[in-house]
Amino acid sequence: MSNPKSNAEKYWQANLRLILGCLVVWALASYGGAILLRPLLSSIHIGGTDLGFWFAQQGSMLVFIAITFFYAWRMNKLDKEFGLEE
Numbered sequence: 001m002s003n004p005k006s007n008a009e010k011y012w013q014a015n016l017r018l019i020l021g022c023l024v025v026w027a028l029a030s031y032g033g034a035i036l037l038r039p040l041l042s043s044i045h046i047g048g049t050d051l052g053f054w055f056a057q058q059g060s061m062l063v064f065i066a067i068t069f070f071y072a073w074r075m076n077k078l079d080k081e082f083g084l085e086e
Contacts, residue, residue, distance in 0.1 A: 011082045018074055022067045029055075029063035 033041075033055035041052035079085045 030060040
């Protein structure tokens with residue numbers, strides 16, 4: 001039989017890794033797409049403006065929404081893995 005404290009610590013560590021991974025992806029999409037890649041993407045035009053603008057204005061929001069759904073899906077799997085599903 002596994003130690004409940006050890007199981008809780010493993011669950012929390014897995015949760016923190018997931019949160020950190022999601023935050024890194026969001027930071028890269030927001031900062032990278034909006035600031036660092038803007039000059040590179042400015043030559044591609046979509047909808048009357050450059051692609052860098054779309055990444056800065058819409059891309060980071062869409063990435064955040066995708067990360068939210070990914071996090072919920074992955075946490076459900078994590079909950080089942082540790083026997084904590086509702």
